[in-house]
Structure formats: structure tokens, C-alpha cells
Amino acid sequence: MSLVFILLIITLILPLLSYLGYFSRVPRLDNAISLANVALALYLYEFIPYAGPFYVDFTTWVFILMVTSIHLLSQVYSKSYFRNQEIWIGENLFNLLLALFTTSMLFSLEINNLGLMWVGIEATTISSALLLMTEKTETSAEATWRYIVIVSAGVTFAFISIILIYYSIGTLQISSILAMKAVPTLTLNVAVAIALIGFGTKVGVFPVHTWLPDAHSEAPSPISAMFSGVLLPTALYVLYRIYEIDPLRDLFVWAGVISVIAASLFLGYQTRYKRMFAYSTMENMNIALVGMAVGGQYGLIGALLLLLSHSFGKAGAFYSSGSILRYTGNKMIDGVRGLWKSMPETSSALLLSSFAVTGTPPFGTFFGEFLIFYSLFTVHYYAQLVLLLFFVMAAFISVNYNITKMVFHGEAEKNGEEEPVMSGLALLSSAIPLLIGIIYVVVTIGAL
Amino acid sequence: MSTFVEELLFPLSSLILVTAFYMQGQEFIRPMIRGQLVQSILLAVISVMMGIITGDAASIILAALLVVLRGFLITYFLEKGIMKSQVHLHEKHVSVAYLFLISLIFVLTAVLIVYSVVFSGIRTESITGNQGILVFPLALFFQGLFLIASRRTTYAQIMGYIEEENAIVLFAVFLLPIPLLIEASVFLDVLALVVISSVVVVEKFTHERVVELRG
Numbered sequence: 234m235s236l237v238f239i240l241l242i243i244t245l246i247l248p249l250l251s252y253l254g255y256f257s258r259v260p261r262l263d264n265a266i267s268l269a270n271v272a273l274a275l276y277l278y279e280f281i282p283y284a285g286p287f288y289v290d291f292t293t294w295v296f297i298l299m300v301t302s303i304h305l306l307s308q309v310y311s312k313s314y315f316r317n318q319e320i321w322i323g324e325n326l327f328n329l330l331l332a333l334f335t336t337s338m339l340f341s342l343e344i345n346n347l348g349l350m351w352v353g354i355e356a357t358t359i360s361s362a363l364l365l366m367t368e369k370t371e372t373s374a375e376a377t378w379r380y381i382v383i384v385s386a387g388v389t390f391a392f393i394s395i396i397l398i399y400y401s402i403g404t405l406q407i408s409s410i411l412a413m414k415a416v417p418t419l420t421l422n423v424a425v426a427i428a429l430i431g432f433g434t435k436v437g438v439f440p441v442h443t444w445l446p447d448a449h450s451e452a453p454s455p456i457s458a459m460f461s462g463v464l465l466p467t468a469l470y471v472l473y474r475i476y477e478i479d480p481l482r483d484l485f486v487w488a489g490v491i492s493v494i495a496a497s498l499f500l501g502y503q504t505r506y507k508r509m510f511a512y513s514t515m516e517n518m519n520i521a522l523v524g525m526a527v528g529g530q531y532g533l534i535g536a537l538l539l540l541l542s543h544s545f546g547k548a549g550a551f552y553s554s555g556s557i558l559r560y561t562g563n564k565m566i567d568g569v570r571g572l573w574k575s576m577p578e579t580s581s582a583l584l585l586s587s588f589a590v591t592g593t594p595p596f597g598t599f600f601g602e603f604l605i606f607y608s609l610f611t612v613h614y615y616a617q618l619v620l621l622l623f624f625v626m627a628a629f630i631s632v633n634y635n636i637t638k639m640v641f642h643g644e645a646e647k648n649g650e651e652e653p654v655m656s657g658l659a660l661l662s663s664a665i666p667l668l669i670g671i672i673y674v675v676v677t678i679g680a681l
Numbered sequence: 682m683s684t685f686v687e688e689l690l691f692p693l694s695s696l697i698l699v700t701a702f703y704m705q706g707q708e709f710i711r712p713m714i715r716g717q718l719v720q721s722i723l724l725a726v727i728s729v730m731m732g733i734i735t736g737d738a739a740s741i742i743l744a745a746l747l748v749v750l751r752g753f754l755i756t757y758f759l760e761k762g763i764m765k766s767q768v769h770l771h772e773k774h775v776s777v778a779y780l781f782l783i784s785l786i787f788v789l790t791a792v793l794i795v796y797s798v799v800f801s802g803i804r805t806e807s808i809t810g811n812q813g814i815l816v817f818p819l820a821l822f823f824q825g826l827f828l829i830a831s832r833r834t835t836y837a838q839i840m841g842y843i844e845e846e847n848a849i850v851l852f853a854v855f856l857l858p859i860p861l862l863i864e865a866s867v868f869l870d871v872l873a874l875v876v877i878s879s880v881v882v883v884e885k886f887t888h889e890r891v892v893e894l895r896g
Contacts, residue, residue, distance in 0.1 A: 381874065
């Protein structure tokens with residue numbers, strides 16, 4: 234049994250241990266364990282690539298890092314978010330489900346078998362469904378149900394794809410499939426196309442994205458952050474692994490471009506800020522899908538850079554939204570005004586995260602998007618490039634216009650004091666994409 | 682023996698489709714649950730038969746899983762849920778006959794399109810050597826989708842989901858036996874989803890348009 238295998242097993246166990254740590258008399262032991270998991274994820278870099286019962290390469294490693302980090306942030310944030318508030322499913326069950334949700338995402342990322350990856354993705358639905366309904370409102374119950382039905386139906390559809398891959402190749406082990414370089418057949422084409430619809434449901438590909446804005450807007454903010462920051466990227470990772478078997482580049486790039494166009498149009502008339510951020514997630518996931526589909530030196534690196542920066546930026550956006558919702562009790566964009574006076578820290582975090590998720594320079598998302606656009610240019614996909622540029626710009630204007638309205642326009646009524654942990658975490662999370670961008674510039678200049 | 686068993690596959694698969702249309706035609710929840718029970722048992726019988734044809738013991742284990750998890754446990758949870766939430770009456774404002782006709786047209790059209798566009802070009806052979814038998818899981822899958830889309834109650838939509846999962850199992854059983862570990866996980870998965878759905882159903886029995894979730 235190799236060391237890396239044991240370490241990967243530990244990454245799966247630590248979220249569950251952090252749940253047990255919650256009961257310990259040692260203060261904040263649960264958070265310390267989750268922090269240890271982030272450190273372990275960083276340490277795993279030393280061992281990649283690895284293929285055995287698990288399959289971890291650089292791409293997988295980036296995703297593992299994202300999941301463990303956002304889990305830590307959401308775990309800490311949720312304690313303050315739910316303080317003085319009753320959790321419908323109970324605090325214990327909430328923490329247990331959060332741990333299981335994280336473990337199932339890590340399992341989906343690490344396991345070296347497409348069938349078990351599918352099981353992991355389904356397990357994320359099971360473990361996260363009740364988390365979505367934590368605040369037990371009529372709307373959240375409806376959003377939960379839509380999430381269960383639409384995502385389960387979509388992922389069931391994806392299972393046809395797994396069956397067809399097994400029928401064509403005779404194995405589901407990712408490392409073996411990638412090593413053998415299967416000859417594309419019509420059956421494989423159909424399998425990969427079905428995966429785009431099936432797993433695409435969870436990624437937020439148009440038109441099977443309909444659960445996404447409902448779930449993101451109705452879930453409690455720490456869970457919205459997990460959904461947006463890491464759940465959708467995890468599904469995208471599984472889709473990418475299937476795409477690698479038989480790259481249907483045209484289909485995937487067009488699916489991504491059309492989804493970005495749709496998300497950008499939906500963003501234009503949103504009236505609720507959490508729902509607006511949900512559509513922004515759809516936009517970012519599909520830009521990353523385009524990058525992964527084009528692949529190569531620029532496309533894939535661009536997608537990873539975008540996803541890593543987006544996960545922290547969007548977590549920051551939802552943490553800020555959670556603070557604003559707690560403070561104002563209003564979900565409407567037009568119902569929130571003058572935040573810079575009433576909530577200076579949170580409004581700074583909101584502004585930063587808004588810039589981060591819309592790809593403003595010098596945030597990491599900007600360089601990610603730039604590399605993806607450049608990759609489109611290198612493969613002569615000019616029409617797709619022009620469409621993407623136009624609609625990404627439109628989305629940028631929609632999101633930042635609404636956020637600046639919330640922050641700078643009008644006068645706010647003072648309802649109380651900002652919760653320092655919540656606003657601090659929002660600020661920290663929103664600043665990380667900026668740091669990623671700066672590191673990327675420094676490293677790139679260093680390499681030149 | 683094997684030929685006789687193979688000949689039985691077609692009528693049994695047809696019966697599975699009959700249960701699917703029976704469920705679509707029901708206004709009351711309890712008969713739908715019973716329909717799901719019969720469908721799962723039929724699926725188990727087909728799995729045993731495929732085990733006999735291929736000599737694969739995994740198909741027999743799969744059949745046992747089907748009986749225990751879908752036949753017994755899922756039916757138990759759903760029936761228990763009905764008693765708890767007192768929603769065993771019926772779904773209001775549903776024109777069952779009209780929806781039944783629409784579902785027939787939808788399923789026939791969908792299967793025809795999928796077969797002519799996708800499967801005609803793919804060299805798929807089922808274990809029985811007859812590609813035509815794959816019509817049944819396809820039709821069952823689309824019928825499950827239609828059941829979800831056409832009904833407003835949580836229970837009816839759960840039935841549609843289970844029907845879809847049954848279709849996938851039937852598809853896998855006919856096309857090739859996939860590793861048992863994955864099939865077992867699929868079953869546990871459905872069970873867990875049904876348990877969660879039972880929790881949701883207590884809070885929300887019907888599903889209508891919600892203003893806050895528009896756009």
C-alpha cells in the first residue's frame with residue numbers, strides 16, 4: 234500500500250473526522266481538522282501523478298484543493314451564520330451532511346473508475362439535498378424538490394453514457410481508458426454526447442440548468458458557496474474525464490458558448506442578488522467548459538485558473554450575500570442600498586467578489602478567461618470567440634451595475650452591527666482570487 | 682431451456698411497460714406504489730433469467746437486491762410516508778385519460794426518433810442477440826420522464842424517478858452486465874433518494890409555480 238494511497242484515503246476521512254471534532258471539548262477542533270485537510274491537499278502535489286485505486290493528476294489536484302478549502306471556509310462561516318437561528322434539520326445533522334457532502338465530492342474527484350465517479354456525483358445530491366432546505370421556507374422546499382428531481386433525472390441519463398462507455402471499451406478505469414487511447418466510434422460519440430446532457434445538468438449547461446438558480450438562491454449562504462464554488466466544478470471535472478475519452482470539441486465548445494449566452498441574457502433581468510450570482514456561476518462554469526474542451530496549453534490551464542479563482546470569489550460573493558440578508562432581511566437588489574455606509578467590510582467583500590467573478594483584471598479569473606479566449610483563437614474558433622467576448626462583457630456589466638447600485642446608491646438604515654467573522658471570511662475569500670492573479674503574473678514573468 | 686427463457690424475455694419486458702402505463706393512468710397514489718412494486722419484481726425476474734442465459738451469478742445477486750431494496754424497502758418507505766402525511770387520496774385537477782394518451786404518443790415518438798437517429802448507426806447487440814429488445818428500457822425511460830413532467834405531486838414524481846432508474850437497470854441487464862459494485866451502489870442511491878424525498882414530501886406535497894423562483 235503506497236503512501237499516496239493512504240494520504241488520499243485520509244483526505245476522504247478528514248471531513249468526517251471534523252464532524253466528530255465538533256463534539257470534542259477542544260475548542261474549534263473541527264475547524265483545525267478541516268484546515269489539516271487543506272494542508273494535506275497541498276502536500277499531495279508532491280505525489281502527482283498517481284494511478285491506482287485512485288487517479289490524481291495536476292487537474293485533479295487543483296479540484297481537491299478547491300473542495301477542501303471551500304469546505305473549511307463554509308464550515309467556519311456556517312457557525313456564525315446559524316448563530317441565534319434554529320436549523321430545521323438540527324445542527325448535528327447539518328454538520329454530518331456537510332461532511333458527507335465534502336467526502337462524496339472528494340471521492341468523485343479521486344476515484345479511478347467512471348462508474349464509481351457517477352455514484353459519487355449521485356451521493357453529492359443525496360448529501361446536499363437536505364442542506365438546501367435548512368431554513369425550511371416554502372420556496373426552499375420547492376427549490377430542494379426541483380434540485381432532487383431535475384439533477385437526479387439528469388444524472389440517471391448520464392448513467393446511460395457510463396453503460397455505453399463500458400460496452401465500447403470494456404473497462405471503466407480512467408487510467409486504463411486514457412492509456413489505451415480508444416478509437417472514436419459512433420457508440421463512444423453518443424456516450425460522450427449523453428454525458429454532456431447528463432452531467433451537464435449538474436454543471437449548469439443550457440437548457441438543463443433550471444435547478445441551478447433556484448437551489449443557489451434558496452440555500453443558506455454557506456451551502457450556496459459550496460454549490461457554486463465546488464459542487465458544479467466537481468461535476469465539470471467528471472464531465473471532462475469522459476470528454477477526454479472521445480473529445481467532441483465542436484459540440485462541447487458550442488454547448489459552452491450557448492450556455493454563456495443564455496446565462497448572460499438571464500443576468501440582464503435579475504431582481505434578486507443571490508439568484509444573480511447563481512447565473513454568474515452558470516456563466517463561469519460554461520466558460521471553463523469551453524476551455525477544457527479546447528484544451529492544450531492555454532485552454533486547460535485557463536479553465537483551472539478560472540475555476541480555482543472563481544471558487545473563492547463566488548464563495549466570497551455568497552458569504553457577503555448571507556451577511557447582507559441577515560442584516561437587511563431583503564433578497565431584492567433594489568431593496569438594498571448604501572451598503573458602504575452601513576456595512577463597510579461586507580460591501581468591500583461584495584465589491585471585490587463581484588469583480589472576481591466577472592473576470593476583472595488583475596483577478597485570477599481574468600487571466601483564466603484570457604487564456605481560454607486565446608485558446609479559442611489558436612484553434613481558429615473565431616465565431617465562438619466573438620460571441621463569448623460580447624456576452625461575457627454583457628454579464629460583466631449586468632453584475633457590476635447591480636452590485637455598485639447596492640453598495641453606493643441611496644442611504645441605508647442602520648439595523649445593527651456587522652458580524653465580524655462573517656464579513657471577515659467574505660473579505661478573505663474575495664481577496665484570494667486577487668492573490669491568485671498576482672501569483673500567476675509573477676510566475677509567468679518569472680518563467681519568461 | 683435457454684431458448685425458452687429467451688422467448689419469455691419479450692412478454693416480460695412488455696409487462697414492465699404495461700406497469701409503467703398503468704402507473705401513468707392512476708389518479709391515486711397507492712396504486713402507483715403497487716405498480717412500482719410489480720415493476721421492480723418483474724425486473725428481478727428478468728435479471729434472474731439473464732443470469733440463467735449468461736451463467737452470471739451477479740445477475741442473480743442483482744435480482745435479490747431488486748426484490749429487497751425496491752420491492753420491499755422503497756415500497757415500505759413510500760407507504761409509510763402516505764400514512765404519515767395523509768396524502769393517500771389523489772392528485773387533484775389531473776385529467777388522467779388525457780395525460781395517458783399524450784404519454785403514449787410521447788413515448789412512441791421518442792423511441793422512434795432515438796432508434797432511427799442514434800441506434801440505427803450504432804452496432805449494439807444485446808446479450809440475447811436481439812437489438813430490438815432495447816426498445817423496452819428506452820420506452821420505460823421516456824415514460825418515467827413523462828410521469829415526472831406531467832404530475833404535480835411529490836409521490837408521482839418519485840415514481841417517475843424510480844421508473845427511470847428501472848429503465849437504466851433493464852438497459853444495462855440487456856446490453857451487458859456492468860460490475861455488481863456499481864449496480865449495488867445505484868440501488869442504495871435510489872433508496873437514499875426515496876428516504877430524502879419522504880422527508881421533503883412531508884413539507885411539500887404538491888409543486889406549483891413559485892413567484893420567487895421565476896426567471
